[in-house]
Amino acid sequence: VSTPIDLHHHGDAEVAPGLVDLAVNVRHQPMPAWLADPIAASLASLAAYPDPAAATAAIAARHGRPADEVLLTAGAAQGFVLIAQASRGVRRPAVVHPQFTEPEAALVNAGHAVERVLLRAADGFRLDPGLVPADADLVMIGNPTNPTSVLHDRADITALARPGRVLVVDEAFADTTYRMGVDGEPESLAERRDVPGLIVVRSLTKTWGLAGLRIGYLLGPADLLTELRKAQPLWPVSTPALAAATACASPIAMTAEREIGREMAKDRAWLTARLRGIGPARDGVAEVTIAGAPASAFVLIRLPGADKIRVTLRERGFAVRRGDTFPGLGADYLRIAVRDTATTDAFVATLTDVLKESL
Ligand SMILES: Cc1ncc(COP(=O)(O)O)c(C=O)c1O
Numbered sequence: 001v002s003t004p005i006d007l008h009h010h011g012d013a014e015v016a017p018g019l020v021d022l023a024v025n026v027r028h029q030p031m032p033a034w035l036a037d038p039i040a041a042s043l044a045s046l047a048a049y050p051d052p053a054a055a056t057a058a059i060a061a062r063h064g065r066p067a068d069e070v071l072l073t074a075g076a077a078q079g080f081v082l083i084a085q086a087s088r089g090v091r092r093p094a095v096v097h098p099q100f101t102e103p104e105a106a107l108v109n110a111g112h113a114v115e116r117v118l119l120r121a122a123d124g125f126r127l128d129p130g131l132v133p134a135d136a137d138l139v140m141i142g143n144p145t146n147p148t149s150v151l152h153d154r155a156d157i158t159a160l161a162r163p164g165r166v167l168v169v170d171e172a173f174a175d176t177t178y179r180m181g182v183d184g185e186p187e188s189l190a191e192r193r194d195v196p197g198l199i200v201v202r203s204l205t206k207t208w209g210l211a212g213l214r215i216g217y218l219l220g221p222a223d224l225l226t227e228l229r230k231a232q233p234l235w236p237v238s239t240p241a242l243a244a245a246t247a248c249a250s251p252i253a254m255t256a257e258r259e260i261g262r263e264m265a266k267d268r269a270w271l272t273a274r275l276r277g278i279g280p281a282r283d284g285v286a287e288v289t290i291a292g293a294p295a296s297a298f299v300l301i302r303l304p305g306a307d308k309i310r311v312t313l314r315e316r317g318f319a320v321r322r323g324d325t326f327p328g329l330g331a332d333y334l335r336i337a338v339r340d341t342a343t344t345d346a347f348v349a350t351l352t353d354v355l356k357e358s359l
Pocket residue numbers: 074075076077078100142145146170172173202203204205206211215216
């Protein structure tokens with residue numbers, strides 16, 4: 001890979017005290033008691049080494065799988081590293097972009113030459129399975145995708161599976177998706193045990209505001225997970241993180257997730273409507289275009305000159321995520337977190353002012 005993109009840049013680097021954070025996609029809400037209490041109670045047993053059995057069983061039950069098809073990790077980020085480290089026999093790994101950059105970074109760190117599959121803006125960044133090289137033996141894709149917020153069809157993703165290929169689907173944001181009339185997470189493959197070589201990556205850090213605790217997990221065939229487990233250090237997930245995993249697999253958590261997803265869909269519709277309300281380019285004011293069909297906790301926009309506008313927005317108190325560190329995007333893209341309507345209104349008013357002043 002020759003493009004000099006900083007794959008290690010993440011939204012947290014754009015946040016600073018005093019700025020409204022629209023750059024990091026972690027939900028900022030008080031922790032519910034059903035989650036806070038077990039985490040706090042776990043502190044009483046910190047003298048013992050962590051035992052993942054109960055949390056593994058709880059996550060397995062949540063997804064209707066046997067326990068040996070679950071591997072708990074220190075966040076989804078560790079999952080990517082395990083996959084990259086354990087993929088020594090892989091010859092042609094392909095990463096579907098634009099997407100979160102850590103999967104590629106982990107592969108590169110493990111010595112792999114990564115092939116980038118670039119989805120097209122003209123297609124609304126939707127997956128075209130035909131773009132993935134037929135002989136790629138490891139394919140990594142995000143669903144819903146960070147930063148495009150696009151939710152690919154399940155059938156397009158499973159079309160990528162084949163014997164001899166490991167297919168990794170990063171579903172870190174699956175719990176942020178919602179579709180009216182659908183019970184559960186639309187397009188998620190977490191429960192699918194019939195897709196050859198499928199590993200689903202999940203995170204509990206986003207919706208539950210646990211980025212500092214580090215908790216996520218992998219779902220997949222037992223033989224593949226056994227190989228990944230060997231790449232893991234001893235006791236990779238702390239006792240408080242295990243307590244959180246158990247709590248987040250409970251029926252109360254799943255009901256709460258669906259409710260959060262439903263509310264977020266409204267906040268997302270509000271954000272997209274307000275952004276569209278800025279209107280077409282006129283009087284020299286640049287046009288804001290929503291890229292793709294957003295389905296997650298953030299919205300990607302295309303805005304000529306976005307790199308400069310981002311700097312001005314910072315001066316006016318708003319941190320948004322730059323687009324130029326994502327392969328397949330560029331300096332004209334910004335990613336904006338979905339927040340409550342008051343925050344969105346304040347942001348869009350400021351963005352509108354900045355655009356007018358930049359005439
Ligand atoms: C798409 C995506 N996957 C995975 C991660 C990592 O999540 P975790 O905090 O569980 O390591 C992130 C974090 O930003 C992300 O955006």
